[in-house]
Amino acid sequence: MEDNLINVLSINERCFLLKQSGNEKYDIKNLQAWKERKSVLKQDDLDYLIKYKYESLDNFGLGITPIENFPDKEVAIQYIKDQSWYIFFESILDSYNDSEEQLLEVDASYPFRYFLQYARLFLLDLNSELNICTKEFIINLLETLTQELIHLTSKTLVLDLHTFKKNEPLKGNDSSKRFIYYLKKRFNSKKDIIAFYTCYPELMRITVVRMRYFLDNTKQMLIRVTEDLPSIQNCFNIQSSELNSISESQGDSHSRGNTVSTLTFSDGKKIVYKPKINSENKLSDFFEFLNKELEADIYIVKKVTRDTYFYEEYIDNIEINNTEEVKKYYERYGKLIGIAFLFNVTDLHYENIIAHGEYPVIIDNETFFQQNIPIEFGNSATVDAKYKYLDSIMVTGLVPYLAMKDKSDSKDEGVNLSALNFKEQSVPFKILKIKNTFTDEMRFEYQTHIMDTAKNTPIMNNEKISFISYEKYIVTGMKSILMKAKDSKKKILAYINNNLQNLIVRNVIRPTQRYADMLEFSYHPNCFSNAIEREKVLHNMWAYPYKNKKVVHYEFSDLIDGDIPIFYNNISKTSLIASDGCLVEDFYQESALNRCLNKINDLCDKDISIQTVWLEIALNIYNPYKYINDLKNQNSNKYIYTGSELNSKIIQACQKIEKKIFKRAIFNKKTNTVNWIDIKLDQDWNVGILNNNMYDGLPGIFVFYVALKYITKNHKYDYVIECIKNSIYTIPSEDILSAFFGKGSLIYPLLVDYRLNNDINSLNVAVEIADMLIEKKSINNGELKNDWIHGHNSIIKVLLLLSEITEDEKYRKFSLEIFEKLSEEPYFNFRGFGHGIYSYIHLLSKFNRIDKANSLLHKIKESYFEEEPKNNSWCKGTVGELLATIELYDDNISNIDINKTIAYKNKDCLCHGNAGTLEGLIQLAKKDPETYQYKKNKLISYMLNDFEKNNTLKVAGSEYLESLGFFVGISGVGYELLRNLDSEIPNALLFEL
Template sequence: MKVSMRSRVGWNVIRDGLTLPERARLYRATPGCFTADVTRAERILAHWGDLMGRDLETGVDDRLEDLNLQAVDLPKIVGDIDPSAASYLPDAIWMEVCGEVLSWEGPNDEHGIPTATFLSGAGEAKIPFEHALVAWVEVATERLRIRRPEIDDELPVEVLRSEQRGLMEGLAIFARDSNVDDFSRARVGAYDGNDFAMGMLMAEPPCDVYRRVIRGMTGSAMADWMGRYPALARLLAMRVESWARAMGELLARVDMDRDLIARVFNQGDDPGMLTEARLGRGDSHNGGRSVAMLRFADGLRLVYKPRSLSIDQSSRSLFAVMNDGLDPSFRIELPNCVDRGRYGWSEFIEPGPCADQREVETFHRRMGVLLGMVHLLQGNDFHLENVIAHGDMPVPIDLETISVPSAIIRTESDDFEDPAAEVIASSVLGTLLLPAAMSIGNQRDLRQFGALRVEMPGALQIRKIQKLIQVNTDFQRWVKVPDDTRTRPNSEPWIDGEDLIDAAEYQDETIEGYRHFHEASRNRKPAILEALAVLEDAWVRILNRATNVYFRLLLESCDSSLMRSGIDRWIHLQRLFLSISPSETEESARSLSSVANAEVDALFDGDIAYFTTRGGGKKYFTIESVSGDQIELPGSLLGKSARDCVIDQIDRMTPEDMELQISLQGDAYRSTFISLSSLMHGVADGTAPGEDDPDTEIDASEAELRRLLTSSLGSLADSRLMSGDLASWIGLDMDSVREVVTPTALSCDLYSGRGGLAVLFEKAYRVLGDHRWLELARSALEIELAGYRRHGDDSPLLQCPPDGVGVRAGAIAGLWTIGRHEGMGDCRDLARRLATKISERVVRRDETYDLISGSSGMILLLLGLDEEETIPGVLEVVGRLADHLVAHQVDDSGPSWNAFKGERSVCGIGHGRSGSGLALLAAGAKLDRVDLRRLGLAVLHGEHSLRCDSPEDAWPDFRGVRRGSTETPPSGSTAWCNGTEGIALARAAALRIVDDPILRDDLEFALVGANQMPTTKRFHLCCGRAGRVETLGSLKRLLPEIDLIDPVLAARAMVRAIDDPGSNFGLHGPGLFQGRAGAIWAGLSLLDSEDSDLLLLRV
């Protein structure tokens, strides 16, 4: 290392940029240089424990042991370090780069702001705070020139400038939060609201504050800036070195392979100079390496991949064998490629249109074949960016995940695996070729990521996106604007001049292609098995987690509060260790820990973690950042090789398996459509019964109701998958917060999972008297019972956060109801354990607070159980949950909670004020705490203040409305979850606790909308007709004196939906709140008017 460069970096930057393991190594070398900081150590331990989500003894202590650290040494390790320790500190490239940046002396403009040719010019999109990054990009360029002195002869000026801007864009993303924080503080008091309003109209807003902030980040102020953000300085330095190395490596390889490129890809002609590179625009791995899209002077386009292309070449061999059994019109083509060991070159596939409708149909048949091929090879990650629509041919362009190993390490004692999860794990859904919706961040911003896409009606497609406007001026700010652009991804076929193509309209063609491949391959199993030999030595990628999971955590670690300390940023990345359950075997835990450490190291340096292995191997390898060599990861082990996974899949290929996979394909289309069109709260099926259907013609007699209920319960039972005594279902899992629907193995949650089904079957036993329903209820939760029998309090179930209809609530409610009956005492015992073992750390994991997903729901559930049978210790938990609500209240037209981050606090019982206010009132009454009763009443009064003028408008719906927004929210919802039904129910329950005139006025107001026949075509429990039946029944039990509509009318409205096997009534999947189970529940309630109040979480 150049000592002079390192010496320019302040000791405070070096000291505070170190990670915890680096400090620990330095402490072992020179302990006398460390001064203990007990307060900081306690803060770090508490925060670390919260991130781990487990009790301290089984969370942080495990990690300290892995790091060979003692908790008693932690105060010194995290404390101050005397500068004399520097001589014991190994050289590090990031320190050298920081020194070079501090030494850079470049030109400034008349305002003292750095200038450079790669800064944004006229017509170019400005990069936020780009002037602050000039020195970093200049140092990176100088480092590249040292590696490639001939760069000016290799790259035209405009190509180098484009790559410099690409680097600057990446650096800007990492520095964004810290820069925005500095800018926001500097802008305080400089302008008022009128100034900002006027600024919207200015062609050239002022830049005085922006320039002052830039001057505070550059030049002579750079050292102080690094002192404030040492972890950010380190990250930027690592990205600078990574870019220079990766760019130099690419240019050297182009130069070395020029003849090969000409021969294989350009008919022997030299392609000339590079005129485009676009390095680093995709995911960065292994020391900044990424795919580059190259263009040469003669027009040749080529894809550079900084990894072994052995799997790409093996895939060409395998696809040739699989194609041999297909009709020529169904065969799939792959790009030509050359493997060069550590890297390779691949043919560039240009997206191209279909000529006509016939070619569109051919495309989808071939997409079905591609789905079959990827599924047979147990590949994944073939999302919309990894398939190109090239006329009537879907071409997969990234084959590193065409065949992947399994990371799950099985043991002989694994006797309670979820049978539905086993099916899903190896199903077509894992390919990512099928339609799928994904929630971005913590909000309900949904995107499609499957290679096949459904196109929604125009009005439903419009979403809002965050956009930075008036960039690099004093008035720059984020605004939310409609995104009505309907960009066609490269995986979607098209016909020039015609509308976007909806893959759902060609589902039959896709299934035809899949069926053709499946049947042909079943007849050629020996040939395919023999061809698998090419997988043995090919390098395949291991995908432990989705790339978006890594990227989201990487961005989280760039929060300005974490950029002030390498320890804090490193601790935040320890969230990756959450995947290591206390119930793991020693061998599995050791392997997962080794992998997680490698993931943390990659993300800390700004890379997406990358692992690889041989197709026939079971060892993890990483790629060494400097050499690019594959290095075995010590202590790591895979459960099954990629080749063995393929063999298992070939064994599974039967006619029955084919029909199951085709059914799951339908689920993928249906769930994506439901998610994107908000059909969790509606139904768009034109075949749904209309309101002019004569209810009087429906047989709603008790005998007919019992017949329909028995038949529908039997259908639910028949759809289960069994493994011994364990029952499980494949269904549509509903994320009730993000409103995303996914076909998957059902969890034990109450909303759409097995917990809800267990509660339903137990109720069926009580109402209908058939013991098989009780047996089925128990089998629905036998997975959880078996897990607890084996792992005790280390069971992951006990680490689930508190909620009202989620996993913990589903397990508690289901086990409690089953435990009412003779011979089921173990169920009641585990329910009590789950209800009382909710530590403060587990409570803090609740960040939604509401009835559906948070502490409010758990309070009501636990109080209901305790009312039925006293549970020692449960009231202490209720108090802890209530205090959590008190501590996290916000003021938004009265006390409330932000269930959706960044949005207004909502009204209603499900996610809003009614549910939390009622929970606090109930907790205050039971615990005799005046503070809780007062707060609960204040919450409900605040909701009252938001009430609209007429019962038809009811209360405003603030879902999706950002804090500080001036937009007028919609109103008039009558649903249980967010409208007048739920508010009426909450007021009726609250009036049983406290007689308050405002609550009574709200009840009378809400009953105008709730006490009438529903007109919706939705029949589910959450906010459809089943929910109305339940609401009316609960209201009648709570307030017998109120005048309600005839329950017979409600019965007639429900009968049609009880035994519907399809989705004609807006019932999605088997679950309780959105699926068929909810309609059955409402039907059972009609036979037992004194039954539980489920919508108040009383089971």
């Protein structure tokens, strides 16, 4: 049995002992079997890990030798018994006074009674010297230790319980009593406890390590409080000199078990003890400066500071008195957003802000002056755009955002961890939780988990007052800070340079939850049975794509002893500081100080406007057309262009549109790629990096450039076209049957490029994508949607085009197969084309189902819809109806009010604006040029006149952030204007060629 103790040895320890015994050879088959086991590590990751953690493959192979192959087990066991942690384990067991056994109530703490008695006597002896805490305080401490030991052991205890049950029936009248019976039998004596921990030797080691940390840190804390008591009493107006209770639930364990603790004195006053690197005095002075110069209204928490720790005022969630104070609270909250943006503050999530009356108070200042973590995303414009996105208010934690989406089934659901969240949330994935606690049916299973609320929402009359209805005050607060900062650059830059050089801040280089998850995985009984199995679990940390993976060594070292890894950075330097003080040199490309100084120096009206739009979008109060609605004297110029003058004006306008798009482009010269950050419409408006999405993504911008090159014959657009192609080919996209989303969204734009510019490569790629979709997709009736944009109607049309171009019937056959399975009912509540019945009628005509098309048109005339259409757009209204029916029969458009349909709109976009109307007029002018050519020119002239006057098209966005997308943005407007110049440019609303 004692031989099993050897399983506590780490890979490096096993290698050392085997080499010491003269054994230099390892089992190649064992190494190969290890490599073939499931892991997220790639070969390069494993090679790096072996080189830097174990020095060589030979060492690693030797270190994973099973214990049964150890030649001299006695030497290995003696080595273990000579380790300080094992000596401490024996001293805990040997010092136990079993005379207290009869007084003990057998409960979940019973397996840990040796540890708890040792800790109790240690604390009593310590307090006899210091006389700083009450009996209740010591009980609190022991409860904290008990909870940690239970947490460490719980998974192993469950497995051991059920293994025990198989060998010996449990006695007792109910499940709880049978569990007590198990505890008494399994942990009855010192010998039994040794036997248990020998089965799980890594659990033995980490339990002792955590026990040592607990005792050392508690002793250090109590000595510090005793020495600092006069300063504490003076600063926080505390009358008592005795600690009465402690709560250690406010933070994670870092740096050898250190954690934030709330200390309550006997007079009821509370303070917070933080054993952390102290930069608080510098930051408090900085906040005073910001309050004076920017009217930041930051609540400055009272503190007593020392070099490596500090105490601070306990901040509680106290009530607000009236609505005016609520307004002040949210305006101050907005100011915090501005401060966080300016000084690169992150991680201000719902647990790090407390609503303290009319002040939102930051209770953890350690994440000011942060860096973008150097991750190996690859080299592309999309990656560059991601880094630019990270340099915004969206990563502060203060604005609503969804975290953990990658762990949900849909990859879209998440939890809002921002400090504006005010309600409980269900985590969108199941979490492994214990069930039937402390019974003989105790087990772990995946269960739904509800996240509790915190203290981040103001309270009035005992009710939480959410930010909803107070959004404008948040926006006002942020804008006021940014405007004042813009006007006070010199003072801010001077203060930072003179006072904040070499400031030490914490760097959160990987989400804390990821560390916590990895720890939980490593607490599996298999890992506690054999230390190298636990190492194997933690090896997965090396899969994270840091550019400098040396940092993972320090993450591993912290995790192996049960700590959440923690890192620091001197903001004047580029190195990272690990929890043990070691440096990871050149972790960053530039210092956090320079990054912040550059941001402040570059701050301008454009930045403020863009961040304001992003904030409005995040708060769900964004009005995409507010900017254009505020423009004055629209249509003031009634001049109507014709002939060559009109054509010249269109060319000028489209070149101006191109300049706007180009100006916002993010190019990567090394990879010849490009991307943009833009406002996009999903279910709601959001800000993001463009993807392969025909509606408002890269493919639409590509189509505009293709048409512009065709019209102008100017090869200066070749580079942009090449870069967009390189981007759309390399951006990960779903294999879904759609012409608007995923890989299928590339087919139509590539066919347009082939049609206009005779690019055979574009045709070949379009064919390749179509073949892949056909091969991968089985057609399931339940998945098919009768809708042009969000359904399958458009991909049917695109495959028909491909069949005509390639003269390959398989595309027509596949499209017909999809078409036959479409239901004609669910999406017919609109008269439009993008979302309505008319895209289906259009497809009927393409498959020569004229009778059925006529039947549906007749039903429409016979009041198929309950009321007359009020919408005159392409997507949901009469422009879409016009485009679908005009190609069938002239008389089928007689039930459309043409004048209303072609009326000038207050929007210019293709989907529901003047550009869509323009396509209708282009079609009408073909039928009746005498009537509609003038009206078409009039519409275009009005659009161009407004564009010239206001320097903006009437699309979603703001002065500096016009939507670029094809269907709702400026690229689609430009394309449609170009189409008026040359009928060879296809009708993109119907995906014609």
